[in-house]
Amino acid sequence: MVKVLGISGSPVKDSNTDTLIKTIMDATGAEQELIKLSKIKVGPCRACKQCAYTNECILDDDFKWLSKKVLDADVIVMGTPVMGSAASAFIKAFTERLWSLRHVKLLTQSKIAAGVVIGWAGTEQVSEWLIHSMRIGSGMDVVGSITANGTPACFTCGPGETCRFSLMNTAKIVEKMTGEKFGLEKIYEGYLEELPDNDPLANPSYKVIKCISVKDQPEAMQKAEEIGKLIAEKLQQD
Numbered sequence: 711m712v713k714v715l716g717i718s719g720s721p722v723k724d725s726n727t728d729t730l731i732k733t734i735m736d737a738t739g740a741e742q743e744l745i746k747l748s749k750i751k752v753g754p755c756r757a758c759k760q761c762a763y764t765n766e767c768i769l770d771d772d773f774k775w776l777s778k779k780v781l782d783a784d785v786i787v788m789g790t791p792v793m794g795s796a797a798s799a800f801i802k803a804f805t806e807r808l809w810s811l812r813h814v815k816l817l818t819q820s821k822i823a824a825g826v827v828i829g830w831a832g833t834e835q836v837s838e839w840l841i842h843s844m845r846i847g848s849g850m851d852v853v854g855s856i857t858a859n860g861t862p863a864c865f866t867c868g869p870g871e872t873c874r875f876s877l878m879n880t881a882k883i884v885e886k887m888t889g890e891k892f893g894l895e896k897i898y899e900g901y902l903e904e905l906p907d908n909d910p911l912a913n914p915s916y917k918v919i920k921c922i923s924v925k926d927q928p929e930a931m932q933k934a935e936e937i938g939k940l941i942a943e944k945l946q947q948d
C-alpha cells in the first residue's frame with residue numbers, strides 16, 4: 711500500500727499549513743498520515759556526525775520513530791508557516807535531522823515530495839529554501855509547491871487592532887518612512903477594517919473582521935489538488 715506522510719511545521723491547530731498538506735494528501739487517494747512536529751519532540755542536529763556510517767541519528771527524541779515513517783513513506787508533503795522571515799523552527803530542525811538519512815546510501819532518494827508555505831511576506835524565499843532542502847538535501851523528487859496567505863499573528867493576539875506595532879500599523883509607519891509599498895491592504899481586504907480614528911503612532915485602531923483561511927483562496931486550493939493528482943499519476947507510473 712502506497713503511503714503519504716504529511717509533516718507540518720505549524721504549531722496552530724487546524725492551521726492553513728495543515729489544510730493545504732491534507733488537501734494534497736487527499737487528492738493522492740493514498741493511505742495518509744499527518745504528523746504535527748509541534749506535538750512531538752524533534753530537536754535540531756548537533757553536528758556530531760555519528761550517523762555517517764549508520765544512517766541513524768543518535769539523539770534520543772521522536773526522530774527515532776519519525777525517521778522510520780519517513781523511510782516507509784512513498785511520498786513526503788512538508789509544510790511550514792513563515793515565522794521570523796524563515797521556516798518555522800519545527801520544520802528547520804526536522805530538515806536538519808534528515809541529514810542522518812543521506813550518508814552513503816541517500817535513503818530518501820527519489821521519494822516523491824511537495825511543499826507548502828503560508829505567510830504574508832517572504833513566502834517565495836521560504837518556499838525556495840524548502841524545495842532546495844528536499845531536492846538537494848534529501849534527493850527527493852519534488853513535484854510541486856504552493857504558497858498562500860495566512861492570518862498575521864497580530865490579527866489574533868488580543869491587543870492586535872489597538873497595538874501601534876501591529877503588522878498593519880508597522881507597515882504603515884515603514885511605508886511612510888521609506889516610501890516602500892507592502893500592499894497589505896490589498897492582501898487583507900475584507901479581513902481587516904481600518905477605523906476612522908486610526909493613527910499608527912497616536913491612536914491605533916483596526917477591527918479584525920475574520921481570520922484568513924486558505925479555503926477562501928481558490929487558486930491555492932486548486933493547486934494543492936493538482937499537485938495531489940500529479941503525485942497519484944507519478945505513483946501509478948512507478
Ligand SMILES: Cc1cc2nc3c(=O)[nH]c(=O)nc-3n(C[C@H](O)[C@H](O)[C@H](O)COP(=O)(O)O)c2cc1C
Binds near residue numbers: 720792
Ligand atoms: C512568532 C511569529 C512570527 C511570524 N513571523 C512571520 C513573518 O516573518 N512573515 C510572515 O509572513 N508571517 C509571519 N508570521 C505569521 C504566520 O506566518 C501566519 O500566522 C501564518 O498564517 C500561520 O500559518 P498557519 O495558519 O498555517 O499556522 C509569524 C507568526 C508568528 C506567530
